[in-house]
Amino acid sequence: MRITAERLSWSVSGTTVVRDVGLDIAAGETVGLLGPNGSGKSSLLRCLAGLRTPSAGTVRYDGEAIGDWSARRIARRVAFVEQTTGTDSELRVTDVVGLGRTPFRDGWRGPTAEDRAVVAAALDRTGLTALADRPWKALSGGERQRAHIARALAQRTWCLLLDEPTNHLDVRHQLELMELLARTEQTVLVALHDLSLAARFCDRVLLMDQGRLVAAGVPGNVLSPDRLAEVFQVDAEVGPDSLGNPAVAYRGVAAPRVDG
Ligand SMILES: Nc1ncnc2c1ncn2[C@@H]1O[C@H](COP(=O)(O)OP(=O)(O)OP(=O)(O)O)[C@@H](O)[C@H]1O
Numbered sequence: 001m002r003i004t005a006e007r008l009s010w011s012v013s014g015t016t017v018v019r020d021v022g023l024d025i026a027a028g029e030t031v032g033l034l035g036p037n038g039s040g041k042s043s044l045l046r047c048l049a050g051l052r053t054p055s056a057g058t059v060r061y062d063g064e065a066i067g068d069w070s071a072r073r074i075a076r077r078v079a080f081v082e083q084t085t086g087t088d089s090e091l092r093v094t095d096v097v098g099l100g101r102t103p104f105r106d107g108w109r110g111p112t113a114e115d116r117a118v119v120a121a122a123l124d125r126t127g128l129t130a131l132a133d134r135p136w137k138a139l140s141g142g143e144r145q146r147a148h149i150a151r152a153l154a155q156r157t158w159c160l161l162l163d164e165p166t167n168h169l170d171v172r173h174q175l176e177l178m179e180l181l182a183r184t185e186q187t188v189l190v191a192l193h194d195l196s197l198a199a200r201f202c203d204r205v206l207l208m209d210q211g212r213l214v215a216a217g218v219p220g221n222v223l224s225p226d227r228l229a230e231v232f233q234v235d236a237e238v239g240p241d242s243l244g245n246p247a248v249a250y251r252g253v254a255a256p257r258v259d260g
Helices: 041-048 071-075 093-104 113-125 141-154 171-183 195-201 225-232
Strands: 003-012 015-025 030-034 056-061 078-081 159-163 187-191 204-209 212-217 234-240 246-253
Touching: 003 041, 015 041, 015 056, 015 212, 030 041, 030 195, 041 159, 041 187, 071 078, 071 093, 078 141, 093 113, 093 141, 113 141, 141 159, 141 171, 171 195, 195 234, 195 246, 204 225, 212 225, 225 234
Parallel strands: 030 187, 030 204, 078 159, 159 187
Antiparallel strands: 003 015, 003 056, 204 212, 234 246
Protein backbone atom coordinates (compact mmCIF):
# COMPACT_ATOMS: atom_id res chain seq x y z
CA MET A 1 0.00 0.00 0.00
CA ARG A 2 1.27 3.45 -0.91
CA ILE A 3 1.01 6.10 1.81
CA THR A 4 1.23 9.78 1.00
CA ALA A 5 0.86 13.08 2.81
CA GLU A 6 0.50 16.49 1.23
CA ARG A 7 1.31 19.69 3.10
CA LEU A 8 0.46 18.03 6.38
CA SER A 9 0.43 20.14 9.54
CA TRP A 10 -0.73 19.44 13.08
CA SER A 11 -0.98 22.07 15.80
CA VAL A 12 -1.78 21.77 19.47
CA SER A 13 -2.23 24.52 22.08
CA GLY A 14 -1.15 27.13 19.55
CA THR A 15 2.10 25.32 18.65
CA THR A 16 2.67 23.79 15.23
CA VAL A 17 4.23 20.40 15.93
CA VAL A 18 4.13 18.99 12.37
CA ARG A 19 4.76 21.62 9.74
CA ASP A 20 3.93 21.33 6.06
CA VAL A 21 5.14 17.75 5.62
CA GLY A 22 4.95 16.05 2.23
CA LEU A 23 5.88 12.40 1.86
CA ASP A 24 5.34 9.54 -0.54
CA ILE A 25 6.12 5.98 0.56
CA ALA A 26 5.79 3.34 -2.12
CA ALA A 27 4.22 -0.06 -1.56
CA GLY A 28 6.72 -2.41 0.04
CA GLU A 29 9.30 0.23 0.97
CA THR A 30 10.97 0.21 4.40
CA VAL A 31 11.45 3.83 5.40
CA GLY A 32 13.08 5.14 8.58
CA LEU A 33 11.74 8.25 10.30
CA LEU A 34 14.61 10.05 12.03
CA GLY A 35 15.02 13.24 14.02
CA PRO A 36 15.98 14.54 17.45
CA ASN A 37 13.73 14.33 20.51
CA GLY A 38 10.66 16.49 20.05
CA SER A 39 11.11 16.91 16.29
CA GLY A 40 7.59 15.63 15.59
CA LYS A 41 8.07 11.97 14.60
CA SER A 42 5.38 10.51 16.89
CA SER A 43 2.96 13.28 16.01
CA LEU A 44 3.49 12.68 12.29
CA LEU A 45 2.98 8.92 12.74
CA ARG A 46 -0.26 9.58 14.65
CA CYS A 47 -1.52 11.79 11.82
CA LEU A 48 -0.65 9.07 9.29
CA ALA A 49 -2.45 6.48 11.44
CA GLY A 50 -5.58 8.63 11.61
CA LEU A 51 -5.25 9.18 15.38
CA ARG A 52 -4.71 12.93 14.99
CA THR A 53 -6.78 15.20 12.80
CA PRO A 54 -4.37 17.35 10.80
CA SER A 55 -4.89 21.09 11.04
CA ALA A 56 -4.00 21.26 7.34
CA GLY A 57 -3.17 18.85 4.55
CA THR A 58 -4.20 15.37 3.56
CA VAL A 59 -3.17 11.78 4.27
CA ARG A 60 -3.88 9.24 1.52
CA TYR A 61 -3.75 5.45 1.46
CA ASP A 62 -3.34 4.26 -2.14
CA GLY A 63 -4.50 7.71 -3.28
CA GLU A 64 -7.69 7.77 -1.16
CA ALA A 65 -7.93 10.58 1.42
CA ILE A 66 -8.59 9.03 4.87
CA GLY A 67 -10.07 12.18 6.48
CA ASP A 68 -13.55 10.69 7.04
CA TRP A 69 -12.56 7.04 7.42
CA SER A 70 -13.65 5.12 10.55
CA ALA A 71 -11.02 3.77 12.94
CA ARG A 72 -11.98 0.24 11.87
CA ARG A 73 -11.51 0.99 8.18
CA ILE A 74 -8.07 2.48 8.89
CA ALA A 75 -7.10 -0.46 11.13
CA ARG A 76 -7.77 -2.87 8.25
CA ARG A 77 -5.10 -1.07 6.21
CA VAL A 78 -2.57 0.19 8.75
CA ALA A 79 -1.20 -1.28 11.99
CA PHE A 80 0.46 1.11 14.43
CA VAL A 81 2.91 0.22 17.19
CA GLU A 82 2.99 3.22 19.50
CA GLN A 83 5.82 4.07 21.90
CA THR A 84 3.73 3.40 24.99
CA THR A 85 0.49 1.55 24.66
CA GLY A 86 -1.82 0.96 27.60
CA THR A 87 -3.06 -2.62 27.65
CA ASP A 88 -5.49 -4.27 30.01
CA SER A 89 -3.22 -5.96 32.53
CA GLU A 90 -5.60 -8.90 33.13
CA LEU A 91 -5.07 -10.26 29.61
CA ARG A 92 -2.73 -13.06 28.57
CA VAL A 93 -0.07 -12.44 25.92
CA THR A 94 -2.06 -14.37 23.31
CA ASP A 95 -5.15 -12.22 24.06
CA VAL A 96 -3.15 -9.01 23.56
CA VAL A 97 -1.82 -10.28 20.23
CA GLY A 98 -5.37 -11.40 19.35
CA LEU A 99 -6.52 -7.75 19.63
CA GLY A 100 -4.87 -7.35 16.22
CA ARG A 101 -7.73 -9.39 14.73
CA THR A 102 -10.46 -7.06 16.13
CA PRO A 103 -10.84 -4.93 12.95
CA PHE A 104 -11.76 -8.08 11.02
CA ARG A 105 -14.35 -9.51 13.46
CA ASP A 106 -18.10 -9.29 12.96
CA GLY A 107 -19.99 -8.18 16.04
CA TRP A 108 -19.24 -10.27 19.13
CA ARG A 109 -18.16 -13.36 17.22
CA GLY A 110 -15.18 -15.11 18.86
CA PRO A 111 -11.89 -15.87 17.11
CA THR A 112 -12.08 -18.15 14.08
CA ALA A 113 -9.58 -20.90 13.30
CA GLU A 114 -7.95 -18.45 10.89
CA ASP A 115 -7.67 -15.80 13.64
CA ARG A 116 -6.00 -18.36 15.91
CA ALA A 117 -3.57 -19.40 13.17
CA VAL A 118 -2.66 -15.76 12.41
CA VAL A 119 -2.05 -15.05 16.11
CA ALA A 120 0.09 -18.21 16.45
CA ALA A 121 2.18 -17.14 13.43
CA ALA A 122 2.66 -13.62 14.87
CA LEU A 123 3.74 -15.07 18.23
CA ASP A 124 6.18 -17.32 16.39
CA ARG A 125 7.65 -14.48 14.29
CA THR A 126 8.34 -12.46 17.44
CA GLY A 127 9.70 -15.39 19.46
CA LEU A 128 6.82 -15.28 21.96
CA THR A 129 5.23 -18.71 21.49
CA ALA A 130 6.56 -19.96 24.82
CA LEU A 131 5.06 -16.93 26.59
CA ALA A 132 1.63 -17.12 24.92
CA ASP A 133 -0.27 -18.00 28.10
CA ARG A 134 1.67 -15.69 30.45
CA PRO A 135 -0.28 -12.87 32.07
CA TRP A 136 0.53 -9.56 30.38
CA LYS A 137 1.56 -7.98 33.66
CA ALA A 138 4.27 -10.65 34.12
CA LEU A 139 6.17 -9.61 30.98
CA SER A 140 9.40 -7.63 30.87
CA GLY A 141 9.56 -4.32 28.98
CA GLY A 142 11.16 -5.92 25.92
CA GLU A 143 8.68 -8.82 25.91
CA ARG A 144 5.79 -6.34 26.00
CA GLN A 145 7.31 -4.45 23.11
CA ARG A 146 7.56 -7.69 21.12
CA ALA A 147 3.95 -8.52 21.99
CA HIS A 148 2.83 -5.12 20.63
CA ILE A 149 4.77 -5.85 17.44
CA ALA A 150 3.12 -9.29 17.27
CA ARG A 151 -0.31 -7.63 17.65
CA ALA A 152 0.50 -5.35 14.71
CA LEU A 153 1.66 -8.34 12.63
CA ALA A 154 -1.57 -10.19 13.52
CA GLN A 155 -3.49 -7.28 11.98
CA ARG A 156 -2.01 -8.42 8.63
CA THR A 157 -2.27 -4.96 7.13
CA TRP A 158 -0.49 -3.71 4.03
CA CYS A 159 1.22 -1.01 6.05
CA LEU A 160 3.05 -0.94 9.39
CA LEU A 161 3.80 2.26 11.31
CA LEU A 162 6.14 1.81 14.26
CA ASP A 163 7.29 4.36 16.82
CA GLU A 164 10.73 3.46 18.15
CA PRO A 165 9.95 -0.27 18.24
CA THR A 166 13.53 -1.22 19.16
CA ASN A 167 13.16 0.48 22.57
CA HIS A 168 13.65 -2.08 25.34
CA LEU A 169 14.79 -4.78 22.89
CA ASP A 170 18.08 -6.60 23.39
CA VAL A 171 20.54 -6.63 20.48
CA ARG A 172 19.36 -9.92 19.01
CA HIS A 173 15.71 -8.89 19.04
CA GLN A 174 16.60 -5.48 17.55
CA LEU A 175 18.34 -7.21 14.65
CA GLU A 176 15.51 -9.73 14.24
CA LEU A 177 12.92 -6.97 14.13
CA MET A 178 14.88 -4.84 11.66
CA GLU A 179 15.48 -7.88 9.42
CA LEU A 180 11.75 -8.62 9.53
CA LEU A 181 10.89 -5.00 8.65
CA ALA A 182 13.44 -4.94 5.81
CA ARG A 183 12.20 -8.27 4.39
CA THR A 184 8.45 -7.89 4.65
CA GLU A 185 6.36 -6.96 1.62
CA GLN A 186 4.41 -4.59 3.85
CA THR A 187 5.00 -0.86 3.52
CA VAL A 188 6.93 0.17 6.65
CA LEU A 189 7.52 3.57 8.23
CA VAL A 190 9.55 3.18 11.41
CA ALA A 191 10.72 5.93 13.77
CA LEU A 192 14.23 5.12 15.01
CA HIS A 193 16.84 6.79 17.17
CA ASP A 194 19.56 4.31 16.23
CA LEU A 195 20.93 5.84 13.03
CA SER A 196 23.11 2.80 12.32
CA LEU A 197 20.08 0.49 12.29
CA ALA A 198 18.36 2.95 9.94
CA ALA A 199 21.40 3.18 7.66
CA ARG A 200 21.69 -0.60 7.47
CA PHE A 201 18.08 -1.74 7.14
CA CYS A 202 16.03 1.09 5.59
CA ASP A 203 15.58 1.63 1.84
CA ARG A 204 15.16 5.34 2.51
CA VAL A 205 15.06 7.65 5.51
CA LEU A 206 13.06 10.79 6.26
CA LEU A 207 14.74 13.31 8.54
CA MET A 208 12.65 15.64 10.73
CA ASP A 209 13.77 18.74 12.56
CA GLN A 210 11.47 21.08 14.50
CA GLY A 211 8.35 19.67 12.87
CA ARG A 212 9.63 19.91 9.31
CA LEU A 213 10.81 17.21 6.97
CA VAL A 214 14.29 18.50 6.17
CA ALA A 215 15.66 15.63 4.03
CA ALA A 216 14.57 12.39 2.40
CA GLY A 217 16.48 9.79 0.43
CA VAL A 218 18.78 6.81 0.73
CA PRO A 219 20.50 6.76 4.15
CA GLY A 220 24.00 7.40 2.78
CA ASN A 221 22.85 10.64 1.16
CA VAL A 222 20.62 11.95 3.96
CA LEU A 223 23.01 11.19 6.83
CA SER A 224 25.88 13.40 5.70
CA PRO A 225 28.31 14.73 8.32
CA ASP A 226 27.03 18.30 7.79
CA ARG A 227 23.41 17.28 8.29
CA LEU A 228 24.19 15.17 11.35
CA ALA A 229 25.99 18.16 12.84
CA GLU A 230 23.16 20.56 11.98
CA VAL A 231 20.18 18.43 13.03
CA PHE A 232 21.58 16.25 15.84
CA GLN A 233 24.54 18.42 16.89
CA VAL A 234 26.94 15.49 16.65
CA ASP A 235 30.29 15.09 14.94
CA ALA A 236 29.73 11.87 12.97
CA GLU A 237 29.87 10.16 9.64
CA VAL A 238 28.33 7.18 7.85
CA GLY A 239 30.58 4.50 6.47
CA PRO A 240 31.01 0.76 6.47
CA ASP A 241 31.70 -0.78 9.88
CA SER A 242 34.38 -3.44 10.35
CA LEU A 243 32.01 -6.01 8.78
CA GLY A 244 31.16 -3.78 5.84
CA ASN A 245 27.64 -2.85 7.04
CA PRO A 246 26.59 0.82 6.79
CA ALA A 247 26.90 2.44 10.22
CA VAL A 248 27.15 5.86 11.81
CA ALA A 249 30.35 6.48 13.78
CA TYR A 250 30.36 9.30 16.34
CA ARG A 251 33.42 11.34 17.29
CA GLY A 252 31.32 13.17 19.87
CA VAL A 253 29.07 16.13 20.31
CA ALA A 254 29.60 18.69 17.55
CA ALA A 255 31.62 21.77 18.41
CA PRO A 256 29.39 24.84 18.69
CA ARG A 257 28.94 26.72 15.45
CA VAL A 258 30.90 29.90 15.00
CA ASP A 259 28.92 32.11 12.60
CA GLY A 260 30.51 34.86 10.49
N1 LIG B 1 -0.67 16.61 22.84
C1 LIG B 1 0.35 17.49 22.90
N2 LIG B 1 0.24 18.63 23.58
C2 LIG B 1 1.26 19.52 23.65
N3 LIG B 1 2.46 19.32 23.06
C3 LIG B 1 2.62 18.21 22.35
C4 LIG B 1 1.59 17.22 22.24
N4 LIG B 1 2.05 16.21 21.47
C5 LIG B 1 3.32 16.53 21.15
N5 LIG B 1 3.66 17.73 21.66
C6 LIG B 1 4.96 18.41 21.53
O1 LIG B 1 5.33 18.35 20.16
C7 LIG B 1 6.72 18.13 20.01
C8 LIG B 1 6.95 16.92 19.15
O2 LIG B 1 6.58 15.76 19.89
P1 LIG B 1 6.71 14.30 19.29
O3 LIG B 1 6.34 13.33 20.38
O4 LIG B 1 5.96 14.22 18.03
O5 LIG B 1 8.27 14.25 18.99
P2 LIG B 1 9.22 13.01 18.66
O6 LIG B 1 10.08 13.42 17.52
O7 LIG B 1 8.43 11.77 18.50
O8 LIG B 1 10.10 12.96 19.99
P3 LIG B 1 10.90 11.74 20.72
O9 LIG B 1 12.05 11.39 19.83
O10 LIG B 1 11.36 12.38 21.99
O11 LIG B 1 9.94 10.62 20.93
C9 LIG B 1 7.29 18.03 21.42
O12 LIG B 1 7.83 19.27 21.80
C10 LIG B 1 6.07 17.68 22.27
O13 LIG B 1 6.22 18.15 23.57
